[in-house]
Amino acid sequence: MTQQRSAAGRRAGTPLLSVEDLHVSFGTEDGLVQAVKGVSLTLAPGEILALCGESGSGKSVTAMSVPRLLPPTARVSGAVRLDGRDLVQLNASELRALRGSDVSVVFQEPMTSLNPSFTVGFQITEVLHRHEKLSRRAARARAVELLELVGIPDPAGRLKEYPHQLSGGMRQRVMIAIAVACEPRILIADEPTTALDVTIQAGVLDVFRSLRDRLGTAIVLITHDLGVVADIADRVAVMYAGRIVEQAEVTELFARPLHPYTRGLLGALPSAARLDGTQRRRLREIPGMVPAPYSDPDECPFAPRCPIAADDCTASRPSLDRQGDGDGHLAACFHPGLSTVEAVDA
Amino acid sequence: MGWYLLRRLGAAVIVVLIASVVVFLGVRALPGDPAVVLAGENPTPQVIASIREQYGLDKPLPVQYFDYLKHLVTGDLGQSTQDKLPVSQILANRIPVTLELAVLAMLVAIVVGVLFGTIAAARRGKFSDYTATGFGLLGLSVPHFWLGLLAILLFAVKLRWLPASGYVPFSENPAQNLERMILPAVVLGTGFAAVLMRQTRSAMLGALSADYVRTARSKGLSGPRVVGVHALRNSLTTVVTVLGLQLGGLISGAVVTEQIFVIPGFGKLTVDAVLTRNYPVIEAVVLVTVVGYIVVNLLVDVAYAALNPRIRLAGATNG
Numbered sequence: 167m168t169q170q171r172s173a174a175g176r177r178a179g180t181p182l183l184s185v186e187d188l189h190v191s192f193g194t195e196d197g198l199v200q201a202v203k204g205v206s207l208t209l210a211p212g213e214i215l216a217l218c219g220e221s222g223s224g225k226s227v228t229a230m231s232v233p234r235l236l237p238p239t240a241r242v243s244g245a246v247r248l249d250g251r252d253l254v255q256l257n258a259s260e261l262r263a264l265r266g267s268d269v270s271v272v273f274q275e276p277m278t279s280l281n282p283s284f285t286v287g288f289q290i291t292e293v294l295h296r297h298e299k300l301s302r303r304a305a306r307a308r309a310v311e312l313l314e315l316v317g318i319p320d321p322a323g324r325l326k327e328y329p330h331q332l333s334g335g336m337r338q339r340v341m342i343a344i345a346v347a348c349e350p351r352i353l354i355a356d357e358p359t360t361a362l363d364v365t366i367q368a369g370v371l372d373v374f375r376s377l378r379d380r381l382g383t384a385i386v387l388i389t390h391d392l393g394v395v396a397d398i399a400d401r402v403a404v405m406y407a408g409r410i411v412e413q414a415e416v417t418e419l420f421a422r423p424l425h426p427y428t429r430g431l432l433g434a435l436p437s438a439a440r441l442d443g444t445q446r447r448r449l450r451e452i453p454g455m456v457p458a459p460y461s462d463p464d465e466c467p468f469a470p471r472c473p474i475a476a477d478d479c480t481a482s483r484p485s486l487d488r489q490g491d492g493d494g495h496l497a498a499c500f501h502p503g504l505s506t507v508e509a510v511d512a
Numbered sequence: 513m514g515w516y517l518l519r520r521l522g523a524a525v526i527v528v529l530i531a532s533v534v535v536f537l538g539v540r541a542l543p544g545d546p547a548v549v550l551a552g553e554n555p556t557p558q559v560i561a562s563i564r565e566q567y568g569l570d571k572p573l574p575v576q577y578f579d580y581l582k583h584l585v586t587g588d589l590g591q592s593t594q595d596k597l598p599v600s601q602i603l604a605n606r607i608p609v610t611l612e613l614a615v616l617a618m619l620v621a622i623v624v625g626v627l628f629g630t631i632a633a634a635r636r637g638k639f640s641d642y643t644a645t646g647f648g649l650l651g652l653s654v655p656h657f658w659l660g661l662l663a664i665l666l667f668a669v670k671l672r673w674l675p676a677s678g679y680v681p682f683s684e685n686p687a688q689n690l691e692r693m694i695l696p697a698v699v700l701g702t703g704f705a706a707v708l709m710r711q712t713r714s715a716m717l718g719a720l721s722a723d724y725v726r727t728a729r730s731k732g733l734s735g736p737r738v739v740g741v742h743a744l745r746n747s748l749t750t751v752v753t754v755l756g757l758q759l760g761g762l763i764s765g766a767v768v769t770e771q772i773f774v775i776p777g778f779g780k781l782t783v784d785a786v787l788t789r790n791y792p793v794i795e796a797v798v799l800v801t802v803v804g805y806i807v808v809n810l811l812v813d814v815a816y817a818a819l820n821p822r823i824r825l826a827g828a829t830n831g
Contacts, residue, residue, distance in 0.1 A: 275723050281745070283821065
């Protein structure tokens, strides 16, 4: 299955989306907050890319820069190319034409992301009317198909229901149905399963997988849950303090994490081997705090928390470079792969 | 929904009954004796006694109350002690006048308040927001009577655009009627527009930061559609609540406004009745006000149900 996934990731050579040197900052009362500081990444058609990192690492802001669903105070520079068209340059009405049709979003909170005052049917057909100029009847029929696609039983009956009549998992499926209604080429899923029970999570992830397989939708999955990443992603970009610090195919990343931050994330993950009692030990946490977003000194931003930081780490900032001969394993670290952490642990 | 309404209706009847007791006792607790007022200058005790007897004021209170209730049910509200006309007939003449004034004032308030409240919220922190909020504060602070006098000075005396006062029934001459009602309606509506503006603005600010608004934006919907459909629909409950609560203020506002513009409405009737201790009229006026309140509350409840599927559908499953 993992092999199949990697194959899907490599399926197409030319990227569908390429983000180049993206910077996003917000003017606040406390000064300019740099949320994203020069992120570059690509997304192939049909690929599932996971953006990982702690809260405040800039993963959501990076992803939401694509349809520019950012607060009005956001300042965006760099380029976000979809089919060669730079989305950063689009005006408001061009962006609206893009949202919901080429690029759509599934948000984290299924309980509140649907409008409580309108029926499920209204909220699905609304996006169809907006982008596809379907007749009422055709839109309704399409809405039934969509609910079927996301695995909702009795889809025709659900159209007349209101969000409060549905469970969280069902609401998230409705959100996904809305998001894929116009067969977007890119689906951004912002922590789509975080608010759901584990059993329901698996079902929702299955929906994403089948959408990718049936519609060829490329998915940007924002998550801090490495279990979800391992389950569904083709490729992973790990973000820290507004930058990508490591990027690799999912199997490669889990087998050979190079950046100490990635290692820290993996160390904070419980595993079955540890739970069976033979290797029982405390889950490691990463000491320290994410740096304040107001300043950006010329040093490795992870250095203050890094167990293997040396003098060169505070002298300059490492760039995101290709590591070894793996296909596209990138890491921004002067000492990639050094495992002082494990030495300390043993 | 039917069950929901029936329950509300039952509660309303009980409230009206309680109100009738309170009104009855309240009027009799007022200082001053109506028989003395009616008897004119230097009355003899015999005259006062006969007046008491004529109006049933010599009977014990419970008996008076049940007499009153009996007549009430048959639509007989008694006779005005001033002009001897049936109170029901007086009310039938006065209520439509005030109703028209109230409806027009409400219209002014809804159009101005909801529109500018929505604009202020959508443009939070911008010039139009500060302008709307500033005028809102002004509208809240300025008393009716002062605004009414200023409006008469400006539009009637200086500019001579509109008549200063008076009333022409709508059925007689709609154009003249509206001409005379515009100023009072605007004056009366201003305060409510201000309250409604502020409440709409804050409800809309809440709605605009809601997750479903972000979802609406992510669908590629236009700004007016996101604000005017997705956010406004969820703010309407607040608007309706405020409207319902403000209706009491509208009645007391009508009292003042009708005095200024010399409109023979319910408010003016109230003032005149209190000044002459016209018991039957006062009782009727207060009772009508109470019923008016209850009807409005009932309408608010119906509107809640219509606006909020959670209430509507909960009613359906219960009944």
